[in-house]
Amino acid sequence: RTVYVNGSYLPEHEATVSIFDRGFLFADGVYEVTSVLGGKLIDFAGHAARLQRSLDELEMANPTTEEDLLEIHRELVRLNEIDEGLIYLQVTRGAADRDFAYPEDATPTLVLFTQAKSGLADNPMAKTGMKIISIEDQRWGRRDIKTVQLLYPSMGKMAAKAAGAHDAWMVEDGVVTEGTSNNAYIVKGNTIITRHLGHEILSGITRTAVLRMAQEAQMKVEERPFTMEEAKQADEAFVTSATTFVMPVVEIDGAAIGTGQPGDVVARLREIYIDEMRKAAV
Ligand code: PLP
Incomplete structure (x- = not known):
C-alpha cells in the first residue's frame, strides 16, 4: 500500500513520523475519514470544511489547501486502486520538545492512507x-x-x-x-x-x-x-x-x-x- 506523509507518496513500511510528534505524545491532532464509492470521494468538500474548523479551534496550521488535499486523496485512490473503501487523513501539530504549551515553530504533520473495503454500499x-x-x-x-x-x-x-x-x-x-x-x-x-x-x-x-x-x-x-x-x-x-x-x-x-x-x-x-x-x- 502506498501512503502519504508530509509531501511524499511512500510504501507504508518506509513512512515514518517522529516519536516527538505531538499527535503521539498529546493526541494533539485532528482527523477526517472520507469514503470512496466507485473510485470517487463522498462529500469531500464537507470533510475539508470540517478539517479546517477543527484546525481553527485548536489554533493549528493547515499544512495544505483544499485543492491540494483533493489531489492527494485522488492520487492515493489511483495508486492503491481503491474502488470502494475509505481515506484516513490526520494532521498533528508536529514534532517538538515535549511541553504542554503549544510549540511556536512546529511544522504540522500530514498523513493519509487508504483502506480498501468492499461492501460499504452493499453492507449486510x-x-x-x-x-x-x-x-x-x-x-x-x-x-x-x-x-x-x-x-x-x-x-x-x-x-x-x-x-x-x-x-x-x-x-x-x-x-x-x-x-x-x-x-x-x-x-x-x-x-x-x-x-x-x-x-x-x-x-x-x-x-x-x-x-x-x-x-x-x-x-x-x-x-x-x-x-x-x-x-x-x-x-x-x-x-x-x-x-x-x-x-x-x-x-x-x-x-x-x-x-x-x-x-x-x-x-x-x-x-x-x-x-x-x-x-x-x-
Ligand atoms: N460522531 C462521532 C463521535 C464520530 O467519531 C463520527 C465519525 O467518525 C461521527 C459522529 C459521524 O461523523 P461523519 O458523518 O462525519 O463520519
Missing part, C-alpha cells in the same frame, strides 16, 4: 441492523472538534462487544449524545429526531447531508435531545457516519426497536443517501 448490516448498548459519556467537553483522542470510544466499542452488541450510544445528563463513532437518531412516524449540535457532539458530515435529504423527502426533522427510554419506544432507530452511511439500529439495551427488524424510513433514507452521494462524488 443494513439488512439485519445493529444492536447497541448505552454507556455513560465520559469524553471531554469539546466533542465538536474531531481530535484523535479516541480511547473512550474504543472502550465503548469493547463494552459493546463484550455485551454481544455492535456499538454503544453515550448518555450524558440523561440524554443520548451520540454513538462511539457515529451520530444517533430515532424515528417516530414520519419524524427524525437527533440531538442538536453543540460542543457535546461531532457535527457529522453524513448527519448534515441526511437531515437535508430527509427534509427534501418530506420527513420532519427535530434536532433535540432524547432519552434512552424514548429511544426504546421509537418506531425505528439508526446511526450515520462517513463509512456506514445510514445504518439501522434494531435493538437498544436488549429492547427490540419497532418490529425488531430494520424499518422502511431508515431503508429509504439509506437508499436516498447512497444514490445522491454517488452522483455528487468527486
